[in-house]
Amino acid sequence: MKDINTSAFAIEVVDLVKKFGNFTANDHLTFNVRRGEIFGFLGANGAGKTTAIKILCGLMAPTSGQVVVAGYNVMTHPELVKQNIGYMSQKFSLYEDLTIFENIRLYGAIYGLTANEIRQRSDTILRKLGLLKDRSRLIKTLSLGWKQKLAFSVAMVHHPKIVFLDEPTSGVDPVTRRQFWELIYEAAADGITIFVTTHYLDEAEYCDRVTVMVDGHIKALDTPAKLKKQFNVDTMNEVFLNLTR
Ligand SMILES: Nc1ncnc2c1ncn2[C@@H]1O[C@H](COP(=O)(O)OP(=O)(O)OP(=O)(O)O)[C@@H](O)[C@H]1O
Numbered sequence: 001m002k003d004i005n006t007s008a009f010a011i012e013v014v015d016l017v018k019k020f021g022n023f024t025a026n027d028h029l030t031f032n033v034r035r036g037e038i039f040g041f042l043g044a045n046g047a048g049k050t051t052a053i054k055i056l057c058g059l060m061a062p063t064s065g066q067v068v069v070a071g072y073n074v075m076t077h078p079e080l081v082k083q084n085i086g087y088m089s090q091k092f093s094l095y096e097d098l099t100i101f102e103n104i105r106l107y108g109a110i111y112g113l114t115a116n117e118i119r120q121r122s123d124t125i126l127r128k129l130g131l132l133k134d135r136s137r138l139i140k141t142l143s144l145g146w147k148q149k150l151a152f153s154v155a156m157v158h159h160p161k162i163v164f165l166d167e168p169t170s171g172v173d174p175v176t177r178r179q180f181w182e183l184i185y186e187a188a189a190d191g192i193t194i195f196v197t198t199h200y201l202d203e204a205e206y207c208d209r210v211t212v213m214v215d216g217h218i219k220a221l222d223t224p225a226k227l228k229k230q231f232n233v234d235t236m237n238e239v240f241l242n243l244t245r
Helices: 049-056 078-084 100-110 115-129 144-155 174-189 224-231 236-244
Strands: 009-020 023-034 038-043 064-069 085-088 162-166 193-197 209-214 217-222
Touching (some): 023 049, 049 162, 049 193, 085 144, 115 144, 144 162, 209 224
Parallel strands (some): 085 162, 162 193
Antiparallel strands (some): 009 023
């Protein structure tokens, strides 16, 4: 077993392959994510992003390759991986018929927090989001933007080392997306590694480094500034179009 303290990397992926029958969804992916980094994972629909995230989170076994997350091999120690990460899926996992507090309590309990820890962390989350007075509101009464911000906070209730966000801001307006990114920056400033997929190319500019997946392959991996320089363009949107068309 590998110890996280010996590596500068939160995520190490070597030659990751995932096949569904004859179809290759992830084709020999190799990359590292540094600790504390905001790492953007871009690609068109069907490029293989969600498949890779599920493997990195220990939710799906790779066909071959080596994947070490938070210091643990996802094949041999998926439970230790899960304890050390947070995951916010596309269909984020809040329970609509439970209240805000009940959702936080549920996820806190799943991660083995004590009642006291759950109360403290719930207060911290609600204060930060300005939702202290709303703790008894049902999730289904919240706007999509609030659900997303809460789902992100709940995904970090157990203070994970890494948090995986699969299209966390899809479907909301630019102001709400910007607010969501403020939460991401705060988490990164606290030392949490952020692995995020998005279809919004303006959000790619907020990442420390970005990888662009095309048909299961990594086509590019660098800082937004270097990618724009490489393609001699002004925006990540143009970088993306250059790589995917
Ligand atoms: N369980 C599965 N069985 C068969 N094929 C699958 C399975 N899961 C994903 N795929 C296929 O693998 C490819 C990659 O899917 P994936 O969901 O990883 O893409 P994505 O980049 O996350 O796309 P999107 O942006 O639409 O979420 C797609 O062609 C998809 O149909």
